[in-house]
Amino acid sequence: MTPAARIQAAAELIDRIVAGEAAEKALTTWGRTSRFAGSKDRAAVRDHVFDVLRMWRSTAVKGGGEHGRARMLGLLRLRGIDPDTLFDGKGHAPAPLTEAERAAGRMPDGADAWDLPDWLADRFRSDLGEAAGPTALALRERAPVFLRVNTLKCALAAARDRLAAEGVETAPHTLSPTALEVLSCARGLVRTGAFTDGWVELQDAASQAVVDLIPPEGAGRVLDFCAGGGGKTLALAARLPGAALFAHDADPGRMSDLPQRAARAGAKVTVTRQPEGAFDLVIADVPCSGSGAWRRAPEGKWRLTEDRLTDLQSIQADILATCASFVAPGGCLAYATCSVLAAENEAQVARFLAERPGWRRGPSRQFLPSDGGDGFFVCCLISGRA
Numbered sequence: 001m002t003p004a005a006r007i008q009a010a011a012e013l014i015d016r017i018v019a020g021e022a023a024e025k026a027l028t029t030w031g032r033t034s035r036f037a038g039s040k041d042r043a044a045v046r047d048h049v050f051d052v053l054r055m056w057r058s059t060a061v062k063g064g065g066e067h068g069r070a071r072m073l074g075l076l077r078l079r080g081i082d083p084d085t086l087f088d089g090k091g092h093a094p095a096p097l098t099e100a101e102r103a104a105g106r107m108p109d110g111a112d113a114w115d116l117p118d119w120l121a122d123r124f125r126s127d128l129g130e131a132a133g134p135t136a137l138a139l140r141e142r143a144p145v146f147l148r149v150n151t152l153k154c155a156l157a158a159a160r161d162r163l164a165a166e167g168v169e170t171a172p173h174t175l176s177p178t179a180l181e182v183l184s185c186a187r188g189l190v191r192t193g194a195f196t197d198g199w200v201e202l203q204d205a206a207s208q209a210v211v212d213l214i215p216p217e218g219a220g221r222v223l224d225f226c227a228g229g230g231g232k233t234l235a236l237a238a239r240l241p242g243a244a245l246f247a248h249d250a251d252p253g254r255m256s257d258l259p260q261r262a263a264r265a266g267a268k269v270t271v272t273r274q275p276e277g278a279f280d281l282v283i284a285d286v287p288c289s290g291s292g293a294w295r296r297a298p299e300g301k302w303r304l305t306e307d308r309l310t311d312l313q314s315i316q317a318d319i320l321a322t323c324a325s326f327v328a329p330g331g332c333l334a335y336a337t338c339s340v341l342a343a344e345n346e347a348q349v350a351r352f353l354a355e356r357p358g359w360r361r362g363p364s365r366q367f368l369p370s371d372g373g374d375g376f377f378v379c380c381l382i383s384g385r386a
């Protein structure tokens with residue numbers, strides 16, 4: 001496919017998304033029916049679609065319309081690319097611009113320029129203050145790819161050298177001593193020996209930094225209560241090699257790959273449906289808005305509603321209460337979200353501590369996308385001694 005044909009394909013896919021289809025489903029169906037598209041074409045079309053999803057409002061304003069063609073036009077204009085070089089009607093390229101299209105479109109401002117729904121732009125302003133604008137703008141960009149070096153198997157320098165020998169260039173990152181940012185060949189890395197031998201895992205740098213912040217002292221029995229795919233479980237296994245580590249999730253199906261991933265990483269993890277006894281450390285990486293990770297899952301920012309956020313807050317408070325009951329006296333409950341919204345972060349911590357006078361606040365940090373990784377929040381809540 002030519003660059004222009006990829007633009008046309010992306011515009012058609014965006015039309016399907018505008019009509020209500022989920023982006024992943026639209027891309028999968030297109031991939032199945034477009035045998036002519038090679039892997040580079042598919043990756044490029046996917047990138048265009050996701051760029052527009054991250055910049056849903058600004059591309060429409062700059063392109064002068066809500067449909068796919070206008071949004072792709074807006075994307076090119078925002079990137080400083082002359083649309084006439086691609087909208088030329090040759091082969092499978094988009095048709096040349098009409099006079100009306102040339103006249104339409106303006107520079108986005110306010111919540112349009114931040115690419116947030118109005119109510120979320122207000123929340124960003126009140127919750128993040130001066131960081132609101134940089135955070136909103138960072139969420140319009142593509143996310144970097146990060147690896148976590150598995151210190152159960154190798155040191156960071158050895159992983160870096162092995163990846164380089166396999167054609168994957170990486171660089172250390174300040175967010176975590178185990179993080180490597182992938183600089184080239186990100187798409188081929190799951191086929192490298194470093195990956196298949198469990199030397200590295202795909203994991204955001206701030207997600208790693210969340211685990212780094214948890215105090216390791218006295219963590220003999222450890223429970224990851226919302227383990228999901230096990231990203232933090234495996235990072236905990238490397239950070240606390242002597243601990244007895246248990247993984248739980250309300251939806252056990254989400255942990256189906258965890259035993260295989262743990263084996264590859266050389267980690268010992270017990271998957272449990274019903275945690276029993278007391279734990280020195282419980283991590284509650286709760287379901288949340290995902291607002292810190294909207295670079296990776298941009299549809300989330302357009303789907304989130306105030307009602308859904310209220311529901312999430314109540315789910316988070318219930319999980320916190322359950323997790324508190326598993327923490328041994330003097331133990332730690334690490335509350336984590338991939339959110340930048342105060343309602344899911346500081347407000348939850350404040351309510352938890354107000355209701356439990358015996359507990360105190362330990363190390364805590366809000367990571368923002370402007371730090372380089374995804375937006376994450378973590379607060380260690382320390383239980384009183386009996």
Ligand SMILES: C[S@@+](CC[C@H](N)C(=O)[O-])C[C@H]1O[C@@H](n2cnc3c(N)ncnc32)[C@H](O)[C@@H]1O
Pocket residue numbers: 225226227228229230231232233248249250251254285286287288319
């Ligand atoms: C943010 S994800 C966890 C991500 C995971 N910790 C990681 O690092 O890859 C939240 C998880 O919480 C689980 N969950 C939702 N409600 C829960 C509940 N009431 N109890 C335990 N887990 C729950 C979801 O199934 C989901 O897998």
